[in-house]
Every structure is written in C-alpha cells, then in structure tokens.
Amino acid sequence: MAEVHVIGQIVGASGFSSSSLFCKWGIHTGGAWKLLSGLREGQTQVDNPQLDDVAYWSHPIDVHFATKGLQGWPKLHLQVWHQDSFGRCELYGYGFCHVPSSPGFHRLDCVTWRPLGSWQEQLSQRFVGGGPQLLNSDLIYMGADRYRLQTCAMGTVHLQLAVLLRNFDRYGVEA
Amino acid sequence: MTHPAWNEDTGGAVYRSRDPICNLRIRVCLQRVTSTSLLLQQLQQPSCQPGQQLISLATLGSQNAASGYRPEEEEEEAVIGWQEKLFSQFEVDLYQNKSACQSPLDRQYHQDILKLEKSGGRKNYRIFTYTDHDRFTNMEEHCKRVTTSAQEAPSYLAERMANVRRRRQERKPLDGSVFKSRIVTWKPSEEFIKNNHVINTPMQTMYIMADLGPQDKLGHGDCEHVLCTIRVDSNGVITVKPDFTGTKGAYRIELEGEKRELWKYTLENASAVVQREEEEREQRVFKDLYSRHKEYLQGLVGSDFEMTLPGSLRLFINGEIVSAQGYEYNNLYIHFFLELPSRWSCPPSQQLSGVTQTCATKVIGKDRVAFFSFPFTLEVFFTQEDELEGSLPQWPVLYFEVLSLDFWQRYRVEGYGFVMLPATPGAHTLTVSTWRPVEPGTVSELRRFFIGGSPELEDLTYTRVPSTFQGDRLSRFGFRTETTGSVTFRLNCLQQSKAFLESSSMKKRMQSVLDRMGGFSQRGSLYGVLEAFQRARRRMQEARESLPQDLISTSTAQL
Numbered sequence: 001m002a003e004v005h006v007i008g009q010i011v012g013a014s015g016f017s018s019s020s021l022f023c024k025w026g027i028h029t030g031g032a033w034k035l036l037s038g039l040r041e042g043q044t045q046v047d048n049p050q051l052d053d054v055a056y057w058s059h060p061i062d063v064h065f066a067t068k069g070l071q072g073w074p075k076l077h078l079q080v081w082h083q084d085s086f087g088r089c090e091l092y093g094y095g096f097c098h099v100p101s102s103p104g105f106h107r108l109d110c111v112t113w114r115p116l117g118s119w120q121e122q123l124s125q126r127f128v129g130g131g132p133q134l135l136n137s138d139l140i141y142m143g144a145d146r147y148r149l150q151t152c153a154m155g156t157v158h159l160q161l162a163v164l165l166r167n168f169d170r171y172g173v174e175a
Numbered sequence: 176m177t178h179p180a181w182n183e184d185t186g187g188a189v190y191r192s193r194d195p196i197c198n199l200r201i202r203v204c205l206q207r208v209t210s211t212s213l214l215l216q217q218l219q220q221p222s223c224q225p226g227q228q229l230i231s232l233a234t235l236g237s238q239n240a241a242s243g244y245r246p247e248e249e250e251e252e253a254v255i256g257w258q259e260k261l262f263s264q265f266e267v268d269l270y271q272n273k274s275a276c277q278s279p280l281d282r283q284y285h286q287d288i289l290k291l292e293k294s295g296g297r298k299n300y301r302i303f304t305y306t307d308h309d310r311f312t313n314m315e316e317h318c319k320r321v322t323t324s325a326q327e328a329p330s331y332l333a334e335r336m337a338n339v340r341r342r343r344q345e346r347k348p349l350d351g352s353v354f355k356s357r358i359v360t361w362k363p364s365e366e367f368i369k370n371n372h373v374i375n376t377p378m379q380t381m382y383i384m385a386d387l388g389p390q391d392k393l394g395h396g397d398c399e400h401v402l403c404t405i406r407v408d409s410n411g412v413i414t415v416k417p418d419f420t421g422t423k424g425a426y427r428i429e430l431e432g433e434k435r436e437l438w439k440y441t442l443e444n445a446s447a448v449v450q451r452e453e454e455e456r457e458q459r460v461f462k463d464l465y466s467r468h469k470e471y472l473q474g475l476v477g478s479d480f481e482m483t484l485p486g487s488l489r490l491f492i493n494g495e496i497v498s499a500q501g502y503e504y505n506n507l508y509i510h511f512f513l514e515l516p517s518r519w520s521c522p523p524s525q526q527l528s529g530v531t532q533t534c535a536t537k538v539i540g541k542d543r544v545a546f547f548s549f550p551f552t553l554e555v556f557f558t559q560e561d562e563l564e565g566s567l568p569q570w571p572v573l574y575f576e577v578l579s580l581d582f583w584q585r586y587r588v589e590g591y592g593f594v595m596l597p598a599t600p601g602a603h604t605l606t607v608s609t610w611r612p613v614e615p616g617t618v619s620e621l622r623r624f625f626i627g628g629s630p631e632l633e634d635l636t637y638t639r640v641p642s643t644f645q646g647d648r649l650s651r652f653g654f655r656t657e658t659t660g661s662v663t664f665r666l667n668c669l670q671q672s673k674a675f676l677e678s679s680s681m682k683k684r685m686q687s688v689l690d691r692m693g694g695f696s697q698r699g700s701l702y703g704v705l706e707a708f709q710r711a712r713r714r715m716q717e718a719r720e721s722l723p724q725d726l727i728s729t730s731t732a733q734l
Contacts, residue, residue: 001472001473001476001477001478001479001480002480015539032481034475034476036472036475036476066472066475066476067476067480068476068477068479068480068481069480069481070481070489070491070554070669070671071481071491071552071554073491073493073552073667073669075493075550094548095548096495096548096550097495097548097665098493098494098495098550098665098667100602100667101493101600101601101602101667101668101669102600102601102602102667106602110548111497111498111546111547111548112546112548113532113534113546113547113548116535141550142550143529143531143549143550143551144526146529146530146531146532146549147508147530147531147532147533148532149532149533150506150532150533150535151532151533151534151535151546152534152535152536152537153498153534153535153536153537153544153545153546154537154546169675170480170676171480171482171671171676172482172483172671172672172673172674172675172676173669173670173671173675174600174669174670174671174675175600175601175669
C-alpha cells in the first residue's frame with residue numbers, strides 16, 4: 001500500500017470572456033485507489049473581480065489517497081461556470097489535469113474548453129447565454145469519445161498542488 | 176568579594192507543553208541584597224583578599240546602620256502553582272471586612288482569608304500572586320504604560336483590546352453549527368465585531384508579585400512589584416516573562432526612594448518531572464496507537480501493491496495534450512499514436528492511439544490557441560532479454576499530426592511532429608514545434624486554400640527515422656516543408672522495476688560500506704603519506720650514496 005497526499009488550492013481563473021465565475025471540481029481515481037481522508041469534490045464561491053479579469057477562488061484541496069497500484073492515478077477535473085446578474089448559471093469550460101506524479105510543489109495551468117453547438121445555438125448563446133453541456137461528465141477526464149466533440153477554447157484555471165508520496169520507493173516506483 | 180552576575184535580559188521566553196497546565200509549578204526565591212546580607216556573607220566566609228574586604232566593609236557599613244538587621248526578612252521562597260492565589264497583606268486587610276466585598280470573587284476571597292486566619296495565618300510573606308480573575312490583571316493590561324511619557328493614555332485600540340480580553344473569559348466555546356448554517360453574517364452586532372476582529376486565542380494570565388515595602392509597613396500598593404508574568408493559551412504555549420533563571424544570574428529590582436534598596440530574585444521551573452516509566456508507557460501507548468492506525472489503513476486498502484516481473488521496467492505515463500498554438504486554420508484536432516520499439520510491450524487493453532476533439536481556436540497575444548486538455552495514459556513494459564547486449568534500449572516515441580477541419584468538412588494537414596517519451600521520471604512539459612510538407616509552386620497552396628487537402632505523409636514515422644528505413648545515411652534531400660505551430664504536452668512519468676528496489680537497497684548498503692570504509696580510507700591515506708615519505712627518504716639516501724665522494728667532501732668542507 002502506497003499513499004499520496006495532495007494539498008493545494010484552486011487559485012483562480014483567467015482568460016474567460018466575462019467575470020463572475022465559479023468552479024466545480026472533482027478528483028477521479030481508478031479502482032485500486034481509496035480515499036482515506038479529505039473531500040474529493042467541491043465547488044467554489046462565485047468570484048467577481050473588480051479590476052482584473054482574473055477571478056480568485058483560493059479554494060483548498062486536501063486529499064489523502066492510498067493505493068494498491070499505479071493504474072488510475074488521480075485526475076483532477078474542473079468545470080468553470082458563469083453566474084450572470086439574473087442568477088442564471090452558464091457553463092464556461094471543462095478542464096482536466098493529472099495530479100502530478102512527482103513529489104513537490106507544482107503550479108499548473110489547466111486549460112478549458114466548452115462544447116460548441118450548431119450555428120443557431122451559437123447565435124442564441126451570444127444573445128441569451130446558455131449552450132450545450134456534456135451529457136456525461138466523465139468525458140472530461142476520458143479520452144475515448146472525445147473525437148465526437150466540437151469545442152472551442154476558453155480560459156485557463158490556475159492550480160497550485162503540493163504532492164507527497166509515501167512508500168512508492170518500497171515497490172520500486174520512481175516518481 | 177564576588178560581585179553577583181545580574182541577569183539583565185528580562186525578555187520573555189516561550190515554552191510549549193502538551194501537559195495540562197495545572198502541573199506547572201514555579202519556584203521563586205526573593206532575597207534582599209543589602210549591606211547586611213553582604214556583611215553576613217563575608218563574616219561567614221572570610222575572603223582571601225583582606226584589603227578589598229576592608230574597603231567593602233567600610234563602604235557598606237554606613238548603610239548597615241540605617242536598615243536594621245532582621246534575618247527573617249532576608250529571604251523568601253515560594254513554590255507557586257498555575258493560578259494559585261497567594262494573598263498579599265493588602266488583600267488580607269481589604270477582604271477581611273465583608274463590607275468591602277462586592278463581587279462574588281471578593282466574597283470568595285473573604286471566605287478564603289477567614290479560613291486562612293483560622294488555620295494559622297498565611298504562609299507567604301512578601302511573595303503573592305494575582306490570578307487571571309483578579310482586578311489587577313485587567314487593570315495592568317488596561318493601564319500599562321509603554322513610554323516614559325507622564326501623560327500617556329491608553330489609545331482607542333488599546334481600550335478595545337482590553338475589552339476584548341475581558342470578554343474572552345466570559346465567552347463560551349464556539350459551536351460550529353452556527354457557522355455552518357450561514358457563512359456570512361450580513362448584520363454583525365457590535366459584540367460580534369469586537370470578538371472577531373482580533374486573533375482569538377484565549378489566553379490566561381498570572382502575575383507573581385512581591386511586596387517590597389519596609390518590614391513593618393507591608394500592604395502598600397505602591398510597593399508592589401511584578402516578579403514574573405506568565406501567560407498560557409489554550410494551545411499549550413506558555414510565555415514566561417522574564418525567563419526562568421537557569422544558569423544565568425538572578426534578576427534584580429532596585430527600589431526607588433532614598434534608600435535605593437536592592438532585591439534579587441530567581442525563578443525556577445519546579446514542575447514535577449515525568450517519571451521514566453511513565454514516559455515509556457506513554458511512548459508505548461503512542462506506538463500502539465500508530466500501529467493500530469496503520470493496520471486499520473491496511474485493512475481498508477490491502478497491503479499488497481502490483482509489482483512488475485523481475486527483469487522488466489514498467490513505464491507509466493499520465494499524459495495530456497494541453498494545447499496547440501500558432502496554426503493557420505481554425506478547428507484543430509490532433510491524431511497521435513505510440514510506437515513501441517523492439518523488446519517493448521504493452522497490456523492488451525492499452526490504447527496506443529487517440530484522436531482529440533475538434534477545438535475552435537481563440538486568440539491569445541498574437542497566436543491562435545486551441546485548448547484540448549486531452550488525457551491519455553500509457554502503460555508499457557520493457558523486458559530485458561540478455562544483459563550482455565551493450566546497446567541502450569530504444570525508447571518509445573509518440574508521433575502526432577495536427578489537422579484542421581473547416582465549415583465544409585474539408586480537412587487540412589497543419590503539422591507533423593513527434594515526442595520522445597522522457598526517460599527520466601517526473602513531470603515534463605514539452606512544447607513540440609511542427610512542420611508540414613509543401614509542394615513547390617502556388618497551385619498546391621491555392622488548392623489547399625480553396626478545396627482543402629494538401630500533401631500528406633504516407634507514414635508518420637517519417638518525421639523521425641522512417642520505420643522502413645535501412646542504410647546508414649538518412650537523406651531528406653528534395654523534401655520541402657513549412658514551419659507551422661507547436662503543440663504542448665504535459666507528461667507525468669513513473670517508472671517501476673524490481674531493479675530499482677534492489678539498486679536503492681544496494682545504494683543504502685553501499686553507502687554504509689562507504690561510511691565504514693571512510694574511517695579505513697582516512698587511516699589508509701595516512702599510511703600512504705608515511706609510506707611515500709619513507710620511499711622519498713630512501714631514494715634521497717641512495718642518491719646521496721651514488722654521488723661522487725669528492726663532491727660530498729667539498730660540500731662538507733664548505734660547511
């Protein structure tokens with residue numbers, strides 16, 4: 001049994017077309033992994049930056065996993081949402097990144113995309129918002145069916161993760 | 176006569192303890208340093224320097240007459256527990272009559288003093304304490320002067336802080352349910368602001384005091400002096416100001432007034448030291464707890480870990496295609512596959528190729544960027560067949576092509592590239608530049624613009640060494656390309672092998688051997704130097720002997 005601690009934060013997001021953003025996040029792991037403590041999913045507050053276009057959430061991530069194998073290394077998936085002045089929520093981007101496998105402190109920039117609808121949908125999106133979303137959110141962290149998707153590039157989510165590994169060297173794993 | 180080494184450092188010291196604070200004991204020794212005590216000292220231990228003694232006797236003699244010699248007031252020692260109340264003469268006088276008692280605490284003190292009187296008076300004489308509940312503690316914090324200014328008044332903030340401090344005692348422990356139900360208090364009350372606008376570690380204070388008034392006139396408020404301030408917060412942080420006098424000298428208090436009497440005092444930590452057996456038992460309990468917890472975790476997960484076969488290396492890569500930037504057309508997608516050289520294998524379920532989604536670009540700076548964040552996981556094995564073969568293993572290569580798809584579903588090749596999978600474990604971010612083949616002349620470019628399609632590589636491995644290539648020189652003469660954009664990959668590599676296990680243990684073993692060798696080698700080098708010296712000396716002697724005799728004789732004659 002080897003253990004992984006992930007301690008860090010979702011710092012914020014930049015590069016989105018409008019502010020007032022929040023983020024839903026989750027960590028997906030394979031079957032050999034077990035969550036010992038911490039929360040594996042969550043949602044940040046809505047942040048409305050006043051000057052910059054960077055929304056800061058500083059949302060904590062603190063999870064402790066134990067594993068029997070390397071397969072299914074934790075994957076962090078994100079959804080960035082926009083809340084408009086009427087309180088309606090609109091999807092702004094899906095993002096994904098692997099939890100780094102080397103111990104230490106990592107600054108990660110996680111790029112996001114959003115599904116693109118037909119041109120009628122794009123037109124209506126421009127005026128009233130909304131837009132298509134993924135039916136199954138596992139497509140965010142699975143590569144298999146991605147080719148069916150038509151997406152457009154959105155902003156970037158900034159993460160800071162510190163990874164601590166334990167007992168991996170006991171099983172001959174170099175990280 | 177030895178001059179006492181005064182401790183001038185009256186700064187506080189911070190201690191941390193996990194023990195309950197009620198175990199804290201402080202021993203205070205208070206002693207008057209006046210002519211009388213010095214005289215007594217010298218009478219008892221005759222000094223070896225009679226001259227000096229005479230002088231000091233003479234200078235101190237005049238004061239001696241002024242303050243009477245009373246052996247019982249020379250020294251006082253007390254062991255004080257945490258928040259233990261020792262009454263001063265002033266307090267005894269005050270609380271004895273019931274009419275002066277107003278608060279419940281006063282009444283409590285009244286009872287205590289009556290009890291004391293019955294049991295034969297108080298034990299302490301000059302040393303007394305103020306506990307956290309006493310009025311002095313609040314007053315002291317409220318009216319504490321920090322400058323020499325005579326008109327210093329507590330500032331607004333100081334008053335507020337004093338309020339806060341007093342409030343802390345009355346405060347009940349927070350229950351989390353209030354905060355869970357509402358995160359933001361939209362209408363904070365005055366009290367709420369006061370309580371929450373400062374760092375809120377509840378702290379308890381205790382003062383050890385001394386009444387340094389003249390012997391027959393004890394109980395005057397202006398003769399009270401603080402010997403020691405002890406603060407303890409709920410996290411077990413103990414602040415003692417001034418610090419315990421360990422090996423350092425005693426502290427001194429010089430009284431104001433015409434006599435300028437001098438007092439010295441020492442502070443000692445007199446808490447009961449934990450017994451050895453108890454300590455061991457505690458350690459054992461902790462060890463037991465930790466091992467239980469470990470067992471519990473192993474029960475949850477299982478203690479085994481998937482291992483590789485001996486003699487094989489498992490390369491495990493968590494990768495993602497992050498982005499593609501700088502391409503001419505919009506709506507990009509990437510097609511990639513992994514090439515495994517000989518002696519590499521992968522489990523049957525492993526996908527070795529993939530296609531990303533089609534992504535419309537956005538403009539960042541000057542570049543048009545497409546974001547994919549496309550995950551892939553590669554798990555491949557390298558099996559070493561014979562160790563004799565000297566050649567390094569070939570490493571797997573990831574080939575990819577970037578394509579664009581337009582509104583009319585025409586696709587164009589945007590670029591080709593390859594990534595050598597990193598041979599070192601760790602996190603790698605790689606940005607790979609790409610190119611695409613062009614045909615000479617404008618016709619093909621026109622065709623590319625209007626109807627899509629462009630020259631393509633039949634075999635993607637041509638970007639590196641073609642798989643069909645045989646020979647000793649690879650020539651691409653006559654092949655024309657154009658630089659296009661770049662693709663960013665993020666690869667997290669893990670390597671697993673039994674050999675690492677052995678080598679890491681080997682490393683440790685080697686280290687210990689080297690450590691042991693270290694001693695030998697040093698001694699060895701010493702021997703080496705000696706030996707070299709001997710050899711040089713022998714050679715010199717030989718050279719001397721081989722010299723012609725007359726040369727030696729002349730040199731001796733000159734000398």
